[in-house]
Structure formats: C-alpha cells, structure tokens
Amino acid sequence: MTADISPASAPETLSLRERKKLRTRAALVDTALALFTERGFDGVTLDELCEAVEVSKRTFFRNFASKEQVASAPLEALWDGLRDDVEHLSFDGAPVLEVLQEALLVSLARMDDSGAWVTRVRQSRELAELTPSITAYGLQYCDRTSAAIEATLQRRLSLDPADPRPxxxxxxxxxxxxxxxxxxxxxxxxPTHAALAAELRSVFAVLPGALTFSRA
Amino acid sequence: MTADISPASAPETLSLRERKKLRTRAALVDTALALFTERGFDGVTLDELCEAVEVSKRTFFRNFASKEQVASAPLEALWDGLRDDVEHLSFDGAPVLEVLQEALLVSLARMDDSGAWVTRVRQSRELAELTPSITAYGLQYCDRTSAAIEATLQRRLSLDPADPRPxxxxxxxxxxxxxxxxxxxxxxxxPTHAALAAELRSVFAVLPGALTFSRA
DNA sequence: TAGGCTTATGCTCCTCAGTAGCACTTTGTG
DNA sequence: CACAAAGTGCTACTGAGGAGCATAAGCCTA
Incomplete structure (x- = not known):
C-alpha cells in the first residue's frame, strides 16, 4: 500500500510491469503538480492531465483515488512510511509520543532523495493552501492513517481501546x-530537506508549552 | 456567518424573510440527515433531497456550499459559536488552552435545546463514520475555523505570527x-447533551497525559 | 396603499469528476 | 508456445456543482 513516487527508488528487483506502473505514477504526479501550479487546481481538467501524460482517465483512476490525491501524493509517502514503521518500533521505557516523534523524523529522513521529494512537497503544500479540497483530502488522509496507527498501537501495547491518549x-x-x-x-x-527536519524538531520542543502558555 | 439551525432559536426580531430562510435551512438539514441515515450518503441524490423539501437545487446551494456541509451543519454551529466568542474572551492570567477549553464548553452548553441538537449531532457523527467525504469536509472546516481563531488570538494577545503555540x-x-x-x-x-459535556471534560483531564504516557 | 427596490427562488443548460463495461495488449508462468 | 493475469484504451453514463435569466416574495419610502 505504500505509495512510492520517485523513479530512482525503483530497484531492479521489481518486475518490468511494476516498474512501468511506477513510472506512469511518477509522471502523473510530476505533471499534475506542474500543471496545477501553473494554472491552478481547478484550471486543469483530468482530461488535460491525462492527455499531457498520454494516459487514459481509466489509468489515472487505477493509480489514484481522486484528483486531490495526486496532488497530495508526496506527503502520503511520508505517512505511509511511518504507518509501516510503527509495526516494528520498540516502545520500551520511552513515552509513546517521543517514540512516534523519532519515527516521524526517521520516515522524513528516508524521503531525502537529493531534493526531488522536497520540491514536490513544497508544490503540494502551496497548492493545498490555495485549494480547500486538497486540504480536505489531506486531512482526511491523516485522519485515516492516524486511525490505522492507533489500532497498531493498541494491539502492540495492549491498550484499552477506550483510552483516548494514543x-x-x-x-x-x-x-x-x-x-x-x-x-x-x-x-x-x-526550502531544503534539512530545514524541514529542523522545523519539526523545533515544534516538538515547544509542544509542551502549547498546553500551558498564557498571554505575555 | 453563524449557521443557526434550530427553528426554536429564531426570535421574532428577525424579519419574515429571514425566518423563512431559517426554516428552509432547518428543513434541509433535518430531511438530509433522515434520508442519508436511511439510505446512505451516496444513496441520496441532491435532486431527491430537494424534491423532498420542495426546493430547487439552486436554493440548496444558496444555503450550503456542498452536499457534505448539510450533513455537518450541527457541528458547524458549535464551532461558529466558539469562533465568535473568542473575540470577547478574557485571557488574563489563565493559560490560553484552558480559556479555550472553557469557551468550548460554554458554546456546547448553548447548543442545549432539549435534545434536538444532540440528536442531529449523533446522526451527523454516524454518517461521517461511514462516509469519508463528510469526514474530509468536517476536518477542512475545523482547519479553516482554527485558522480564523488563531488570527484572532494573535491580534488580541499580540502574539508573534510565527509562534506555533496558539x-x-x-x-x-x-x-x-x-x-x-x-x-x-x-x-x-x-446519548445526552450532558454526557457529551462530561466526555469532553474527561478528555481535557487526560490531555497532559497524552504527551507523557508510555507502555504499561 | 402604491410603487419601486432588494433578495430569494425556480428553471434550464452546462462542465467535469468519477464509475463501469468491453475489447485489446502486455507481461509473467507452466 | 500457450495460457492466465493484469494494465490499458475507448466509450457511455451518473451526479455534483455552477451560471444566466426571469419571476415572485418581502421590504421600504412617499
């Protein structure tokens, strides 16, 4: 289920068919981000996108569930990575939230492919700011992924399903x-990959303060 | 901008036209929740809903921005109330989060109209669990409202716009x-109104623990 | 109370996202 | 080499959502 995008990360272990599919997928993402950035999300129809990639609409919907998803693909790869990792994390001793924070940084580090992913994320982000439906899709995706990770945590840590903390x-x-x-x-x-990781660490650091801060 | 639904809360101070509009709105919400619950969100077309309420599709879209919104209307009233209240809250001394928690409970208390609102919320919630697009809309609405409240906080508390804590x-x-x-x-x-308020207080109480808990 | 103004509404036509059926091609396998 | 399996193109269809234009209902002033 992991949504991989970068053609560089397609090793020879994959079959010819699978590599071709990944190439089609990557082309759709790149072309979509370029066209959406240029003319706006609503200014590009799926027919135009498919024509640009020389692919039928049928093929598009075999790779993505919606027009919004193709614009959100870069971030999905990050969260899919985290979701898969949670299955094998060690939770001994450290607070769960800290373990998850570290795991997110690890998943983020895995996305570091000399700038290509970061560029796509930036484009995706700017599109989401201009387009409510992309924001909506992204949030729903986070919600669904969080639910999946929560289920894994409950199972692996033998937690009470009614416990809201995870x-x-x-x-x-x-x-x-x-x-x-x-x-x-x-x-x-x-914007660089390292800068994003730094921002993330910085937010993690001020997080406890978000519960307690009051007016200056 | 406050989306009021209950016909009971339409005082005589409103003009005839405004009261009629509120009645149409309320009828759309109630009928939509009933039909969606009965046959599923995707099993009801807008044309059917409009026919049931004896209203044209044009009128529907003057009251709601999307099919998803009409199913989310009850909760929107709650958050709209909070958003408006933040303009006049006192933030002296107490932590900002605590003030917001109290304000949310106040907004929730305002929704207490002898069971009608609670019933609609329950229906809305159950629909959202079955229908990803309703979830997506609701999350996007929360995101937008949060951004609006954040802007108010920044202005009223003279905060640095780059401060992520609010x-x-x-x-x-x-x-x-x-x-x-x-x-x-x-x-x-x-499900009762009081029970929802109690759940909310209970979650507020365990919130700090969400940052620090580890495996049993 | 008559007339004019504003605003909601209905009607109709349109675009486009997303689905489904069917036939064709390509790739992996016995 | 043949057969199974999966991806793809083509086409036709449904339904959400928007736009233009005309009408009606409520509101306001003389």
Whole structure:
C-alpha cells in the first residue's frame, strides 16, 4: 500500500510491469503538480492531465483515488512510511509520543532523495493552501492513517481501546508536522530537506508549552 | 456567518424573510440527515433531497456550499459559536488552552435545546463514520475555523505570527473534542447533551497525559 | 396603499469528476 | 508456445456543482 513516487527508488528487483506502473505514477504526479501550479487546481481538467501524460482517465483512476490525491501524493509517502514503521518500533521505557516523534523524523529522513521529494512537497503544500479540497483530502488522509496507527498501537501495547491518549498523541504528532510545514513554507529562499527536519524538531520542543502558555 | 439551525432559536426580531430562510435551512438539514441515515450518503441524490423539501437545487446551494456541509451543519454551529466568542474572551492570567477549553464548553452548553441538537449531532457523527467525504469536509472546516481563531488570538494577545503555540493549542482543542465525540458515539443507549459535556471534560483531564504516557 | 427596490427562488443548460463495461495488449508462468 | 493475469484504451453514463435569466416574495419610502 505504500505509495512510492520517485523513479530512482525503483530497484531492479521489481518486475518490468511494476516498474512501468511506477513510472506512469511518477509522471502523473510530476505533471499534475506542474500543471496545477501553473494554472491552478481547478484550471486543469483530468482530461488535460491525462492527455499531457498520454494516459487514459481509466489509468489515472487505477493509480489514484481522486484528483486531490495526486496532488497530495508526496506527503502520503511520508505517512505511509511511518504507518509501516510503527509495526516494528520498540516502545520500551520511552513515552509513546517521543517514540512516534523519532519515527516521524526517521520516515522524513528516508524521503531525502537529493531534493526531488522536497520540491514536490513544497508544490503540494502551496497548492493545498490555495485549494480547500486538497486540504480536505489531506486531512482526511491523516485522519485515516492516524486511525490505522492507533489500532497498531493498541494491539502492540495492549491498550484499552477506550483510552483516548494514543489517538491524542497521534493528533499531536500530526498537528506538529503541519505546524512545521507551515513554518517551512513561509520561510523565503530555497526550502531544503534539512530545514524541514529542523522545523519539526523545533515544534516538538515547544509542544509542551502549547498546553500551558498564557498571554505575555 | 453563524449557521443557526434550530427553528426554536429564531426570535421574532428577525424579519419574515429571514425566518423563512431559517426554516428552509432547518428543513434541509433535518430531511438530509433522515434520508442519508436511511439510505446512505451516496444513496441520496441532491435532486431527491430537494424534491423532498420542495426546493430547487439552486436554493440548496444558496444555503450550503456542498452536499457534505448539510450533513455537518450541527457541528458547524458549535464551532461558529466558539469562533465568535473568542473575540470577547478574557485571557488574563489563565493559560490560553484552558480559556479555550472553557469557551468550548460554554458554546456546547448553548447548543442545549432539549435534545434536538444532540440528536442531529449523533446522526451527523454516524454518517461521517461511514462516509469519508463528510469526514474530509468536517476536518477542512475545523482547519479553516482554527485558522480564523488563531488570527484572532494573535491580534488580541499580540502574539508573534510565527509562534506555533496558539495553533497547536487549537489543534489540541479540536483533537480533544473529536476524541470526546468518538467516545460519546461509542457508548450505547440514548446519548445526552450532558454526557457529551462530561466526555469532553474527561478528555481535557487526560490531555497532559497524552504527551507523557508510555507502555504499561 | 402604491410603487419601486432588494433578495430569494425556480428553471434550464452546462462542465467535469468519477464509475463501469468491453475489447485489446502486455507481461509473467507452466 | 500457450495460457492466465493484469494494465490499458475507448466509450457511455451518473451526479455534483455552477451560471444566466426571469419571476415572485418581502421590504421600504412617499
């Protein structure tokens, strides 16, 4: 289920067919981000996108569930990575939230492919800011992924399903990431992978203060 | 901008035209929730809904921005109330998050109209659980409202726009409410307004623990 | 109370996202 | 080499949502 995008990360172990599919997928994402950025999300029809990639609409919907998803693909890869990792994390001793924070940083580090992913994320982010339906899709995706991770946590840590804390911890993680993303997008200049990781660490650091701060 | 639904809360101070509009709006919400609950969100077309209420599709879209919104209307009234209240809250001394938590409970108390609102919320919630697009719309609405409240906080408390804490506090508030809603929906029996308020207080109480808890 | 103004409403036509059926091609396998 | 399985193109269809234009209902001033 992991949504991989970068053609570079398609090793020879995959069959010819699978590599071709990944190439089609990557082309759709790249072309979509370019066209949406140029003419706006609503200014590009799926027919135009499919024509640009020389693919039928049928093929598009075999790769993506919606027009919004193709614009959100870069961030989905990050969260899919985290979701899969949670299955094998060690939770001994450390607070769950801290373990999840570290895991998110690890998943983020895995996305570091000399700038391509970061560029796509930036485009995706700017599109989401202009397009409510992309925001809506992204939030729903986070919600669904959080629910899946919560289920894994409950199983692996033998938690009471009624305990709201694991889900709250996940919502905290998601909120932190979105805050980091906003700060990162707001900064001028070329956005780097390292800068995003730094923003994220910085938000993690001030998180406890969000519960207690009062007017200056 | 406040989306009021209950016909009972339409005092005589409103003009005839405004009261009629509110009645149409309320009828659309009630009929929509009933039809969606009966046959599923996707099993009811807008044309059917409009025919049942004896209203044209044009009128529907003057009252609601989308099919999803009409199913989310009850909760929007709650958050709209909070958004408007933040303009006049006192933030002296107490932590911002605590003030917001109290304000949310006040807005919730204002929704207490002898069961009608609670019933609609329950229906809305159950629909959202079955229908991703309703979830997506609701999350996007929360995101937008949170951004509006954050702007108010920044202005009233003279905060640095780059400070992530107010937005994190709001995301925490939203996450708490959703957790309370989940717990409340999961409970069997007739759901009451008081029970929802109790769930919410209970989540607020365990919130700090969400940052620090570890495996049992 | 008559007339004019504003605003909601209905009607109709349109675009486009997303689905489904069917036939064709390509790739992996016995 | 043949057969199974999966991806793809083509086409036709449904339904959400928007736009233009005309009408009606409520509101306001003389």
């Amino acid at each position: 889900r709250l911890a996940l919502d905290l993680l998601v909120a932190s990431f979105h805050a980091a993303l906003r700060a990162w997008t707001a900064k001028p200049g070329t | 937005r994190l506090a709001l995301d925490l508030l939203v996450a708490s409410f959703h957790a309370a809603l989940r717990a409340w929906t999961a409970k069997p029996g007739t």
